[in-house]
Amino acid sequence: MKRKIYWNMCLVALFSMVVATLVTTWLFCRDLQEQMQLAVRTEVRYLESAVEVSGKEYLAHLASRGDGNNINRITWIGEDGTVLYDSYADSESLENHRDRPEVVSAFQTGAGESVRISDTLAEQTYYYARKLTDGTIIRVASTTSSGLATMVHTVPWMIVMAVVIFGVTMVLAELQTKRIVDPINRLDPKNPQAEQVYDELAPLVRRLEKQKETIREQMETLREKQEEFTAITENMREGFIVVDSKADVISYNSSAVRILGVDMEKNGNGNINVLSLNRSNSFRQVVDEALAGQRCEQNLDLNGRHYQIIANPVAESENRWGAVVVILDVTEQQNREGLRREFTANVSHELKTPLTSISGYAEIMKNGLVPAADMGRFSEKIYVEAQRLITLVGDIIKLSRLDEGNVELEKGPVDLYQIASEVVKRMGDMANKAGVAIDIKGSPAVVSGAAQLLDEMIFNICENAVKYNKPGGLVHVTVVKEKGHPTVTVEDTGIGIPEEDKERIFERFYRVDKSHSKQIGGTGLGLSIVKHGAIYHQAKVEMESRLGEGTRIRLVF
Structure with a gap:
């Protein structure tokens, strides 16, 4: 912009200078012509008066002075157009002037004038004639340079003057351009203020301020959406990977890195091909089909867990596809x-x-x-x-x-110690037959619950403690309040539970020792009822067991 302003100023100055010079020269030439014509007309009036008085003797006196050829040309023309006197040539050698325009006009109106240009256009002659009282015509002619010749003669000076003025103009234009552009250069794009610039630029600066505010709001919205997207994806248990049409990773979450077991930091900031994260056929297939525009699902086993990989195509352009890859942990399923x-x-x-x-x-x-x-x-x-x-x-x-959660049982205050005591009494015969001693101790502990279900829960725990005990074993039932929580504890000295079976003993029909279980009977649903009954009463089931030493199960309400 600075160069453009600079050269525009120079061109304007040059154009102005040329036009001004031409107009000045034309006005000067026109002024000279007018002064010359005025002088010629004045001289004709003087000659008219002198000739009217002295006649040919005055003209002869002019010729005798010897300066007739150095001033304006004087011609005296008779009524028939013959030249009676000419200050530049012999009158007898001159042709008839009856048809000359200025002479014709003088015979008709008493005065006439005309201008004739030389063949070379270098000179012009002004003729002015007046009719005398005796019918003759006195005419004066003045020859000067033409306007074109005058302008041609001034061209060298015009060129010299143009060079000088243009040089000065370039210097001034440079200084003025800097002065004009300086406020614009000092304008802070981050904080434009309309009052700091020219009035002509104020609307633009206001639009820039508005646009900047709009961009800021849009950036803030994008940042919030990016934060929301990041928060959502980072808190997803599922792995999430976005790839472009070249299978390069655009975005991913920490769950995807954890599931695939890769270290993204080792790859640096360069492009990471998604197929380098897992080279299994299943993973490659879902990515390839998604990039081809087809949705695909595959199963993948990693580190002892089962995953489902779902890849959906995302159109980048008409014939180019990216993909969103979601990795779901379906182990529990x-x-x-x-x-x-x-x-x-x-x-x-x-x-x-x-x-x-x-x-x-x-x-x-x-x-x-x-x-x-x-x-x-x-x-x-x-x-x-x-x-x-x-x-x-x-x-x-x-x-x-x-x-x-559709159990229709009436809830009310229930004393856990009373229920446990009744269960112990009912278990007496079964315990005696198994050669197991069972006892109870503690104090009243009241909870709000379903008495029938609580009775069955405690009975199932005690029944297992007797069934899976050793001859001569013990079963201790304790009901107390621990830190304000009513607690029922059933502890036995039985066969115990292997470590690998502890997580499954509350499953339906699961039996630790299937051969022993068949001998002692039962449905295999007792501890499942205990677990779900505890959930119904918002209680917690705690279990500790050592193989060959016994088991302790606690219900904490």
Whole structure:
């Protein structure tokens, strides 16, 4: 802009100088012509008066002075157009002047004038004629340089003057340009203020200020959205990776790095190809298909866990695709699926066993193969298996309702010590048969709950403590308040639980020692009911066990 202003100022100055020179020269030439014409007309009036008085003697006197050829040309013309006198030439050698424009006009109006240019355009002659009283014409002619010739003669001086003026103009233009541009250069783009610049630039600066504020607001919005996006992706358990059409990583979250087990810092700030993060066929396939514009899902096993990889294409342009890769941890889902299959198999097995027994005994009785003396024993067997089946179905229904939170039990104040005491009494015969001693100690501890469910929870824990104990073993039941929390503790000296089974003993139908469990019976749902009953009462189940030494289970309300 500075150069443009500078050269524009120089060109304007040059153009102004040329126009001014031409106009001045034209005005000067016109002024000289007017003065010359005025002098010629004045001289004609003097000659007119002199000739009217003295006639040809005055003209002869002019010729005798010897200066007639150095001043203006004087011509005296008769009524018929013949030249009676000429100060520059012999009158007899001159042709008739009757047809000259100034002469024609003088004969008609009493005065006439004309201007004739030389063939070379270098000179012009002004003729002025007046008619005398005797009918003759007195004419004076003055020859001067033409306007074009005058301008041509002034060209060298004009060039010299133009060079000098243009040089001075360039210096002044440079200084003036700096002076004009300086306020603009000093304008702070980060903080433009309209009052600091020219009035002509104030609207632009105001628009810049408004645009800057708009950009600031947009940047703030983008920053907030980026922070929200980062907060969301960084707090996702799922891995999240965005790649461009070249499979280079654009964005990722920490979960993706953790799942894939890579160190992104080792890759520096350069482009990272997503396929370098995991080179398995499954990972490569989902990325390739997504970049080809197709959604793809694959499973991937890493570090003992199961993941589902979902890649969705994202259009960068008409024929170019990027991709968003999401890595989901489906370990728990697959484990639950496995548990579901195991539960289905266990339910089928647990239902099939009593049903098979009932069907077998009934078939024998139907065919009359049972003596009358044994009918009671066979009927008892059918009754026992039917009761076992009813108990199993009841426990399954109860667990289902506890899972759904749809248990219709009346809640009220319940003394845990009283319930535990009744359970211990009921367990007396079973404990004696197993050769196990069971006792209770503690103090009243009242909670708000369902008495029937609490009774079943404590009974299931005590029953397991007796069943999985050793002959001559002990079962201690304690009910106390610990730090304001009612607590029921059942501790035995039984076979204990292996470390690898501790996480699963509360699962449905899960048995630590399956051969021993078959001998002692049971549905395998007792501890599952304890777990869900504790959830129903917002209680906590704590378990400690050592293999061969015993187990301690606590219900903390």
